[in-house]
Amino acid sequence: MSVTHIGVREARRLQTDDDHTYVDVRSVPEYERGHPEGAHNVPLLHFDPQTGQMRPNPDFLAVMQANFPSDAKLLIGCQVGGRSGKAALMLADAGYAPVNVKGGFGGRTDPATGQVIDEGWSEAGLPVAVGASEDGSYEGLQQKAAGA
Numbered sequence: 001m002s003v004t005h006i007g008v009r010e011a012r013r014l015q016t017d018d019d020h021t022y023v024d025v026r027s028v029p030e031y032e033r034g035h036p037e038g039a040h041n042v043p044l045l046h047f048d049p050q051t052g053q054m055r056p057n058p059d060f061l062a063v064m065q066a067n068f069p070s071d072a073k074l075l076i077g078c079q080v081g082g083r084s085g086k087a088a089l090m091l092a093d094a095g096y097a098p099v100n101v102k103g104g105f106g107g108r109t110d111p112a113t114g115q116v117i118d119e120g121w122s123e124a125g126l127p128v129a130v131g132a133s134e135d136g137s138y139e140g141l142q143q144k145a146a147g148a
Helices: 008-017 028-033 060-067 082-093 138-147
Strands: 004-006 021-024 045-048 053-056 074-077 099-101 116-118
Touching (some): 004 008, 008 021, 008 074, 028 138, 060 138
Parallel strands (some): 004 099, 074 099
């Protein structure tokens, strides 16, 4: 399966005009510091405080499947586009047709020149929310998956 890749402005248009759901696959602390307005949080990776490293979320696919039908219109985003690209491929392999949001929340720049490669949600001035959202927090989505 292939994954479509779009920029943040197109993602916002799809979110508002075409009923797409934005799923932020960053860790819970990253999400709570700021995320696209209306985004749900299902981390692809969790921060392990003991090792200081990120580790895979073994429940990622199960939580997605419990909360979103395979025909859901999903926008998958992260900080710059790497994790969301991996998550989108996993979802495509599971029968979804996800759209990867290039640039994610923070944007991607060329380290050598500092030039913007993919504009990020926050730098584009698109609506941002802070903290856990009532219907989109990972804890809530995880609880729904456990009860499914």
